[in-house]
Amino acid sequence: MVFSTFLTFMNQPLNTLIMEIKNNIFISCSFDPRLKRGIGSFLSLTNEECLKYSPMKKSRLQFITQEFLETTPVCLELETAIWVLDQIDDQLKTDSPIIYTDLKGVGGLLPKRERLEKTDYTGVETGKAVTNANLFEEFYQHHDRLEFSVFYLSEDLEETPETKTVLQLMNAVHSHSCDNLSTQIKTESTEKIAGKWF
Secondary structure: OOOHHHHHHHOOOHHHHHHHOOOEEEEEEEEEOOOOEEEEEEEEEOHHHHHOOOHHHHHHOOOEEEEEOOOOHHHHHHHHHHHHHHHHHOOOOOOOOEEEEOOHHHHOHHHHHHHHHHOOOEOOOOOOEOOOHHHHHHHHHHHHHHOOEEEEOOOOOOOOOOOHHHHHHHHHHHHHHHHHHHHHHHHHHHHHHHHHOO
């Protein structure tokens, strides 16, 4: 089954989990360092939709995107995650979602929480507030409400029969954010060139 590798952490039978966990959220983003601009994208699917997915159905996926200006790579990852959680917060009153992401900064946030809160979000050596402390806190506030789990899908994650569909969906979201950003930049460049002729 597609999600067996990811769902065994709950120590429940997979068929039970497929009935219980209804919200699978895939999050990714793309950043342009020259323009300091990024695009965040996400995809929300039920377990049934995930289990039935194949690359031939990619055109049917309903991606949601958001542009972020004057940002940095790390900040973009956090902003994207918080934006997604804002979008789904009102929709998920009872069902805790599972978040899949290829964003390293987001994937490592939950394990850092205890340490960050213990130091009140300040650096041990500097005594100053850690960078993006406000975004960390906002992320954790969402976690308190939604009680979501996060799975970081690293680039070196091996594709197996159990992970294949998850990785295909993650790649689809990442590709969408990259394509969206590229299209925006090309369109703006074309408009600027055209404007010089008129």
